[in-house]
Amino acid sequence: MASLSDSASANHSPxxxxxxxxxxxxxxxxxxxxxTMKVGGHRYGAFLDAAxxxxxxxxxxxxxxxxxxxxxxxxxxxxxxxxVRVIVKEVEAALEEGKALKTLASQEPYYLVGLxxxxxxxYPWKQGTSRIDWNGLLAxxxxxxxxxxxxxxxxxxxxxxxxxxxxxxxLHTQSQIDLPSERRISLSDAMSExxxxxxxxxxxxMPVESPLLKIPFYVLTRTTYxxxxxxxxxxxxxxxxxxxxxxxxxxxxEKPGVMRILEVFDIAPxxxxxxxxxxxxxxxxxxxxxxxxxxxxxxxQMAVGNRRGE
Amino acid sequence: MASLSDSASANHSPxxxxxxxxxxxxxxxxxxxxxTMKVGGHRYGAFLDAAxxxxxxxxxxxxxxxxxxxxxxxxxxxxxxxxVRVIVKEVEAALEEGKALKTLASQEPYYLVGLxxxxxxxYPWKQGTSRIDWNGLLAxxxxxxxxxxxxxxxxxxxxxxxxxxxxxxxLHTQSQIDLPSERRISLSDAMSExxxxxxxxxxxxMPVESPLLKIPFYVLTRTTYxxxxxxxxxxxxxxxxxxxxxxxxxxxxEKPGVMRILEVFDIAPxxxxxxxxxxxxxxxxxxxxxxxxxxxxxxxQMAVGNRRGE
DNA sequence: CTCAGCGGGAGGTCCCCTCAC
DNA sequence: GTGAGGGGACCTCCCGCTGAG
Numbered sequence: 001m002a003s004l005s006d007s008a009s010a011n012h013s014p015x016x017x018x019x020x021x022x023x024x025x026x027x028x029x030x031x032x033x034x035x036t037m038k039v040g041g042h043r044y045g046a047f048l049d050a051a052x053x054x055x056x057x058x059x060x061x062x063x064x065x066x067x068x069x070x071x072x073x074x075x076x077x078x079x080x081x082x083x084v085r086v087i088v089k090e091v092e093a094a095l096e097e098g099k100a101l102k103t104l105a106s107q108e109p110y111y112l113v114g115l116x117x118x119x120x121x122x123y124p125w126k127q128g129t130s131r132i133d134w135n136g137l138l139a140x141x142x143x144x145x146x147x148x149x150x151x152x153x154x155x156x157x158x159x160x161x162x163x164x165x166x167x168x169x170x171l172h173t174q175s176q177i178d179l180p181s182e183r184r185i186s187l188s189d190a191m192s193e194x195x196x197x198x199x200x201x202x203x204x205x206m207p208v209e210s211p212l213l214k215i216p217f218y219v220l221t222r223t224t225y226x227x228x229x230x231x232x233x234x235x236x237x238x239x240x241x242x243x244x245x246x247x248x249x250x251x252x253x254e255k256p257g258v259m260r261i262l263e264v265f266d267i268a269p270x271x272x273x274x275x276x277x278x279x280x281x282x283x284x285x286x287x288x289x290x291x292x293x294x295x296x297x298x299x300x301q302m303a304v305g306n307r308r309g310e
Numbered sequence: 311m312a313s314l315s316d317s318a319s320a321n322h323s324p325x326x327x328x329x330x331x332x333x334x335x336x337x338x339x340x341x342x343x344x345x346t347m348k349v350g351g352h353r354y355g356a357f358l359d360a361a362x363x364x365x366x367x368x369x370x371x372x373x374x375x376x377x378x379x380x381x382x383x384x385x386x387x388x389x390x391x392x393x394v395r396v397i398v399k400e401v402e403a404a405l406e407e408g409k410a411l412k413t414l415a416s417q418e419p420y421y422l423v424g425l426x427x428x429x430x431x432x433y434p435w436k437q438g439t440s441r442i443d444w445n446g447l448l449a450x451x452x453x454x455x456x457x458x459x460x461x462x463x464x465x466x467x468x469x470x471x472x473x474x475x476x477x478x479x480x481l482h483t484q485s486q487i488d489l490p491s492e493r494r495i496s497l498s499d500a501m502s503e504x505x506x507x508x509x510x511x512x513x514x515x516m517p518v519e520s521p522l523l524k525i526p527f528y529v530l531t532r533t534t535y536x537x538x539x540x541x542x543x544x545x546x547x548x549x550x551x552x553x554x555x556x557x558x559x560x561x562x563x564e565k566p567g568v569m570r571i572l573e574v575f576d577i578a579p580x581x582x583x584x585x586x587x588x589x590x591x592x593x594x595x596x597x598x599x600x601x602x603x604x605x606x607x608x609x610x611q612m613a614v615g616n617r618r619g620e
Numbered sequence: 621c622t623c624a625g626c627g628g629g630a631g632g633t634c635c636c637c638t639c640a641c
Numbered sequence: 642g643t644g645a646g647g648g649g650a651c652c653t654c655c656c657g658c659t660g661a662g
Contacts, residue, residue, distance in 0.1 A: 024545075024552040025346050026413045028338065029364035033554045036335050037368045037387060044365055044387040045633065051361030052653095054339035055354055058347045070621060075507035077354040078500065081623075083654080103336040137479065146588035188635060197385035230562050235334075237558040240572065242334040244554050245341045247613035249549040252540055258615035259586045262550065264598045266605035270495060275600045276569045282592060287575045290585040299617035303557035305568035307609035355654065360631090363642060381643055390634080391644075 001007045039234045041112050049102035060091040088267045107235050110175040125157040132158050156220045164218045244301045349544045351418050359412035370401040417545050422535045429530045435467040442468050465532045466509040474528045554611045
């Protein structure tokens with residue numbers, strides 16, 4: 001069973017997603033999970049909570065449609081009336097008192113995005129001084145170490161392991177100031193390690209290793225948390241999908257002024273680039289032609305590309 | 311607090327969704343939940359399970375990328391290695407042995423979609439005979455009752471309350487034949503009532519009320535489960551969103567031959583219809599112009615409509 | 621029929637610990 | 642470091658029951 005070829009034989013790629021016998025809705029969930037968790041850095045539990053919140057809102061919506069009837073709503077979704085009541089209270093508290101539900105809120109969790117700012121604020125570095133604030137080294141040793149660091153570092157000094165830990169505690173505290181007191185959670189070791197691992201994994205923070213140092217030091221490498229270069233594109237993608245979904249909602253409701261277009265076609269490989277460019281120009285000139293300031297607000301979302309399956 | 315105007319003051323509409331401080335990812339989750347649960351008829355728990363499955367797959371994907379390292383994967387998503395191991399086993403069993411994960415699978419749950427077929431199979435009706443198979447009525451009374459039924463009924467006779475219950479038990483059994491034995495659940499009363507309520511709520515089944523009948527009878531009104539007329543449109547919408555998401559995945563990965571277009575513009579109300587029609591024709595002729603059988607498989611997804619916010 | 625309450629059980633998310641390789 | 646095992650807390654979902662209006 002366990003052999004050297006294990007890692008090869010079980011080399012499932014992301015393409016497996018499309019091979020799974022999943023419905024369209026399942027696929028959307030999957031793409032969402034992959035992007036928010038892998039790229040966005042959200043916790044497993046955070047995604048589950050966000051999905052539950054969406055489902056709860058759906059229940060609440062039906063509850064209103066059914067004339068605030070707990071039992072009917074419960075039957076429709078196979079939920080106990082008791083539980084429906086709790087859900088309704090939760091949603092209403094959120095809508096009326098502005099209490100936050102458990103959502104994904106920002107593209108990345110605050111405890112990851114907030115670190116660069118907090119680090120620079122708490123441990124600033126001034127031009128001309130050493131980034132290493134530790135008396136155990138000679139000036140020459142400090143210079144040697146600093147020379148080994150990456151270029152274009154933010155205005156922040158290095159931290160030793162203890163300071164880094166303290167900073168993460170502070171970061172966690174800061175990330176919870178918006179939460180009601182009953183939902184605030186003290187930072188567990190597991191959570192702390194999760195945050196540290198994420199920061200190092202993304203390259204936002206890098207360990208500084210040297211025989212000169214007795215304990216590990218850490219350096220802030222960027223002013224933003226960015227797991228990959230794809231970050232902005234993923235963000236744009238999710239917003240596009242949300243808007244696309246919204247537009248199709250209107251189409252389903254048969255609202256006027258909404259159009260859905262689906263074109264399936266084959267194209268000669270040599271023509272592909274020219275065709276796409278022509279399409280781009282065509283749409284821009286179309287939008288320009290009809291554009292009129294102060295008119296009806298419109299938006300067009302489109303994606304063209306390789307068709308799979310069949 | 312509790313007043314007569316409560317139902318009015320709390321008359322939140324679906325538009326509230328957009329007013330919520332939700333991120334794009336949260337909005338997508340919300341739209342998904344609303345459509346699969348309200349229109350699709352999926353249970354609350356089924357949606358949660360499907361979301362969990364997507365997240366599990368995401369974990370599994372990372373697990374492979376990290377060289378099958380339980381601990382690292384756990385740190386990345388704040389999950390215990392022990393739990394990661396269970397999740398990995400679950401996903402691998404699904405991929406390799408074809409065991410079904412808990413997904414939304416079909417647009418509607420099988421126990422709703424399958425009913426019309428099962429009813430017609432188990433309790434068929436032949437032209438010329440009475441749809442009411444009960445000796446407690448005179449022939450004239452049967453005719454009178456049948457005359458009160460809707461037109462265009464499927465080839466199935468009426469059921470009394472007991473037969474209806476039995477049919478639901480059978481339906482539940484049938485819906486579980488694909489599941490491994492350990493995941494099969496016996497039909498609980500709550501579940502049974504949920505299914506009955508859904509069927510009646512959607513109009514697929516209608517109660518037959520008459521002073522002539524001592525116990526309730528039920529009639530099958532359609533050959534397909536269809537909660538609303540929007541059914542096909544919602545189905546198409548979710549597929550569109552999934553494909554759109556897939557296309558943008560390629561765009562994020564900077565694969566060649568993929569294009570994303572976002573046009574924001576205003577339009578004079580009088581021009582709107584003409585502009586949309588022009589766009590439709592324009593795209594079709596563009597696709598026709600470049601279409602070449604046997605060429606590179608392409609697909610274009612587009613939605614235009616009212617822009618909100620701002 | 622609706623709403624209300626009280627049980628129990630299973631499973632999942634979290635927390636922490638030790639021990640062998 | 643990693644895998645594997647132990648413990649326990651808490652919550653949610655799911656099931657069943659009874660009683661008050």
